[in-house]
Amino acid sequence: MSTFDQILPIANEVLTTHHNKVAQLDWLIINRDLTGRVRFIAPELSKEDEPQRADVEVVYQALSERLMPHAYSVDAGILYEASLELACQGATHYTLGGFNKVWIVDRLATEANWAHMVPEIEGVPRIVFFSIKGGVGRSTALAATAWSLAQAGKRVLVLDLDLESPGLSSALLPPERQPMYGITDWLIEDLVDNGGAVFDDMVATSNLSHDGEIHVVPAHGAEHGEYIAKLGRVWMPKLRADGTRETWSARLGRLLQALEERIQPDVVLVDSRSGIDEIASACITDMGANLILLFALEGNQTWNGYRMLFEQWQRAHVADKIRERLKIIGAIVPELDRVSYLEGLRESAYGVFVDTLYDEIAPAKPEAIGLTPNGEGKWHVGDLVEGWNFDEADEGAPHYPWGVNWHRSFAGLRSLQGRLATIDAQEVQSVFGSLIGGVSDAVDLRRPS
Amino acid sequence: MLADFLDAHERHWTDAEGLFAAERFANADHLYGMATECGLKRLMMRFGMTVDEKGNPTKRQDWKHVKDIWARFETYRSGKVEGVDYGLPTPSPFDNCSVDDRYAHQSHFDKVRVQSHQTGARTVRNLVAKAQREGLI
Numbered sequence: 001m002s003t004f005d006q007i008l009p010i011a012n013e014v015l016t017t018h019h020n021k022v023a024q025l026d027w028l029i030i031n032r033d034l035t036g037r038v039r040f041i042a043p044e045l046s047k048e049d050e051p052q053r054a055d056v057e058v059v060y061q062a063l064s065e066r067l068m069p070h071a072y073s074v075d076a077g078i079l080y081e082a083s084l085e086l087a088c089q090g091a092t093h094y095t096l097g098g099f100n101k102v103w104i105v106d107r108l109a110t111e112a113n114w115a116h117m118v119p120e121i122e123g124v125p126r127i128v129f130f131s132i133k134g135g136v137g138r139s140t141a142l143a144a145t146a147w148s149l150a151q152a153g154k155r156v157l158v159l160d161l162d163l164e165s166p167g168l169s170s171a172l173l174p175p176e177r178q179p180m181y182g183i184t185d186w187l188i189e190d191l192v193d194n195g196g197a198v199f200d201d202m203v204a205t206s207n208l209s210h211d212g213e214i215h216v217v218p219a220h221g222a223e224h225g226e227y228i229a230k231l232g233r234v235w236m237p238k239l240r241a242d243g244t245r246e247t248w249s250a251r252l253g254r255l256l257q258a259l260e261e262r263i264q265p266d267v268v269l270v271d272s273r274s275g276i277d278e279i280a281s282a283c284i285t286d287m288g289a290n291l292i293l294l295f296a297l298e299g300n301q302t303w304n305g306y307r308m309l310f311e312q313w314q315r316a317h318v319a320d321k322i323r324e325r326l327k328i329i330g331a332i333v334p335e336l337d338r339v340s341y342l343e344g345l346r347e348s349a350y351g352v353f354v355d356t357l358y359d360e361i362a363p364a365k366p367e368a369i370g371l372t373p374n375g376e377g378k379w380h381v382g383d384l385v386e387g388w389n390f391d392e393a394d395e396g397a398p399h400y401p402w403g404v405n406w407h408r409s410f411a412g413l414r415s416l417q418g419r420l421a422t423i424d425a426q427e428v429q430s431v432f433g434s435l436i437g438g439v440s441d442a443v444d445l446r447r448p449s
Numbered sequence: 450m451l452a453d454f455l456d457a458h459e460r461h462w463t464d465a466e467g468l469f470a471a472e473r474f475a476n477a478d479h480l481y482g483m484a485t486e487c488g489l490k491r492l493m494m495r496f497g498m499t500v501d502e503k504g505n506p507t508k509r510q511d512w513k514h515v516k517d518i519w520a521r522f523e524t525y526r527s528g529k530v531e532g533v534d535y536g537l538p539t540p541s542p543f544d545n546c547s548v549d550d551r552y553a554h555q556s557h558f559d560k561v562r563v564q565s566h567q568t569g570a571r572t573v574r575n576l577v578a579k580a581q582r583e584g585l586i
Contacts (some may be wrong), residue, residue, distance in 0.1 A: 033583050033585075034531065034583045035584045036467065037584050039582070040582070041579070079578070079581055081578075087582070107582065107583050107584070109530070109531070177470075236533070237534070239536055245534070245568065247536065
């Protein structure tokens, strides 16, 4: 009896054994369906070609015998489609290692696949705050960053996308300033083409900053209404009149674009849901974010979580589409032994990045190392060794943490509205300085003032 | 004989296409309707329709022909997470059908009428193929 994790290794073995038969096909899909069972999808032409059809059946038979119960009988386990594109549509797909014509297609019960990467957007910088575990001060750090950027004269747009545990807006807005609606309301109204009814009343300006502006879009409005009934529907895709489908994250992207057009911000800060979650996937992979801040506490729970995520990117061959946008944030760095704590955090982060996202750089070939041919008696390496990699101590590397210090006055988001209203810039700097500096540089780099 | 809605859906579709190509529109029309009915019934089984030992629906309300099964399908699909992406367009392309059509004279079946039913049957066929890819059936 095989288990789910054995599907890919076994598929690789079986296809290697039958590589001659597989090579005859234009393409072949190993389709992992919603229940985690495997079918082949083969080109329609091979259905009519008797020898090819027989070959496909032989290979599937060999595979299904080893994969049971994660497979079907031969008569039910092979589907035929006219084109590869059609068969892959709407699902995560990537090639099986070692076979450039064999694709793994993964169909999930959720829309979040974490492997579809929207490239960086060209317009206003979008910065996502994400944590693999909750309760690490992510929303507080976002509020402080928004305040600081606004104090520096920037127009900041803040989105609370922690829909299942909202709270950011209460940190930035006093109760009397909360807008009537929030993101959840728009996502529901949009399903019936009524987004316009709430759009003008879902943004409020914070009174915290005196020099710039913070525009806040909360998860819900001042009156949260039937929040649970609404939340259960936000994930709905929208079916257009012509029968095409718009995913919920595409709808969210449309909302963000409309908000940017209306508010014309200098920067957008997004508070993402924590964990490997549907909303988090939309924030990290679908928004075209320019900078993704990964909050981390030193410990196995944090690094196991990030490792799972990074390995998925590696497996789906999309690591190079996102790794340059990542930055580890050392969350709530303890007061005692700050330096050694951050060093430990850096070392752990480096380990995970090296194993998953950084390129492995092989040493130069021995024959490329030797004396220069011009007889000067100098040694040289006649081999260009390239790859995307960093030293552990490289401050510009994604794994090198920007630290957010623990501070009594910032523990707990609820009190933040009061704290930021009276706090001095120096105190914010001492706690969030490294993060704020990094974010400011990233914003200025993209939008020189 | 035991009912096999999936197999019946496929054979009715294949034969309907053959008859349509041969411009035998009346019987093509009948088989597009049958293919649609069988395909939807197979999907309804996945979304909760119960069948007896012979494979026939146990509820009288499910003994419908193509005109009514289009709406009946929604009863089973709604409220199921896995059914979210299996919506049918409205109005149904089979609204102009009747069970009595099978007794009608063939001059009543022109290409345009049959094409709209072919489109409806193809919609269901695509849903059946999608359900197979996703492992729902």
